[in-house]
Amino acid sequence: MDDYDVIIIGAGPAGSTLATTLEGSGKRVLIVDKQAFPRDKTCAGWVTPAVMESLAIDPQDYGNDRTLQPIRRFRIGMMGQAPVENDHGDIVSYGIRRCEFDHYLLERTHCDKVLGEPVKSIEREGRNWIVNGRWQTPLVVGAGGHFCPVARLLGDGPGGHETVVAAKEVEFEMTPGQAETCKASGDTPELWFCRDLKGYAWIFRKGNYLNIGLGREDNHKLSDHLHHFVDEMKQAGRIPSDLPGRFKGHAYLLYNHAHRPLVDDGVLLIGDAAGLAYTQSGEGIRPAIESALLAAEVIRSAENYSEKSLQPYGAAIAERFGNRAEQHDNGWQLPQWIKTPLAGTLMRSHWFTRKVVTEKWFLHQQVPPLTAAV
Structure with a gap:
């Protein structure tokens, strides 16, 4: 049986960022993921300049062949x-394809990796965790998204009482004919809020790739909302009339509504496994990256991996994203105060949609980038 100081379950942006940030700490790290990379990942796919700075990615270099x-x-x-x-x-964000982005981040890590193998068992033996009966570690980190098996160790895995955002989307490469007739512009993503303000749809063109989707705070009639939106956009010529393939579904938790503990003895959750997606937008890449950076700092300095030693991570998350216990907003994408007859008027305001919806809720321009501690 192989021994590791840290085993990370999930090789997405959170897991790979944690592994990269722990390099040089002297800790032996293993990443395990049920899928081989590169792999398809359901996600609208955009990252802000703050994310690129936190990850020390040169946009020009990254965009050379991606x-x-x-x-x-x-x-x-x-x-x-x-x-x-x-x-x-100016450039306020970048569109990326998750199959490329996640693979790029994973390729930058130099730790051991086991890809294409699902985690079937995580068992406690003394102070260690035994994963799949093959590897043991005093610390297992959940970075496998909403359905991460590590979350079950904390008693709040999938099927709990938390309000889950359900989304469906499709991403495909357009044919020359589709690209020519599609009115969506690459530098201008489209966001369309549902009239009940319980979710929104999007159209996002990335070169010849087009991403279309819709997410709501529950899956009640999700397909009906999606089909109605797609039909309207086809009629308006915003998207091609002949969409290929089927829309894929995924789920995640919003930060204000998640109740999952972040740490326990020998356990720590990051990214969507911890339920960190921004409440106003549902965006999860930046919170995933930043949670990994915060976790790495705590793991580096922890005397052991007891819940008490790992608790500074929970405090750091609360300081960065706010204290969940003090946030009583029951809305999903939008705060309760906007769910009034004035909503339609506000959504027609250039000032409101730019300064509040885009720059504050979606881009978080008021929050400086978080970088790895030196």
């Missing part, structure tokens, strides 16, 4: 009414 769509504008509206379009001038 999809990197600069975003300078946003088209925002409420379904059933005309949208507004805001020009931010």
Whole structure:
């Protein structure tokens, strides 16, 4: 049986960032993921300059042989009414394909990796965890998304009482004919809020790739909402009339509504496994990256991996993202105060959609980037 100081379950952005940040600490790290990489990942797929800075990625270098769509504008509206379009001038975000982005981050790590093998068992033996009967470690880190098996160790895995966001989307490479007729512009993602403000849909073009999806705070009639939106966008010529393939589903927790503990004896959760997606937008890449950076700092300095020794991670998350216990907003994408008859008017305001919806809720421009501790 192989011994490791840390075993990370999940090789997405959170897991790979943690592994990379722990390099040089002297700790032996193993990443395990049920899928081989590169792999498809259901995600609209955009990252802010803050994420690129936190990961020390040079956009020019990354974009040499990968999809990197600069975003300078946003088209925002409420379904059933005309949208507004805001020009931010500078690049405020980048469109990426998760199959490329996640593989790139994983390739930068130099730890041991076991890919294409699902985690079937995590058992406690003394102070160690035995994973799949093959590896043992005093610390197992859950980085496997909403359905991460490590979350079950903390008694709050899938099927709990938390409000889960359900989404469906499709991403495909357009044919020359589709690309020519598609009205969606690469530098201008489109966000369309549901009239009940319980979710939103998006159209996001990344070069010749097109991503279309819709997410809501539950899956009640999710397909009906999606089909209605897609039909409207086809009629308006925003998207091709002949979409290929089927829409794939995924789920995640919003930060304000998640109740999962973040740590226990020998256990720590990061990224979507911890339920860290931004409440106002559902975006999870930046919280995943930052949680990994915060976790790495605590793991480096922890005397042992008891719950008490790991608790500074929970405190760091609360300091960075806010204290869940003090946030009483029951809304999903939007705070309760906007769920009024004024919502339609606000969504027609250039100032509101730019300064509040885009720059504050989606881009978090008011929050400086988090970088790895030296």
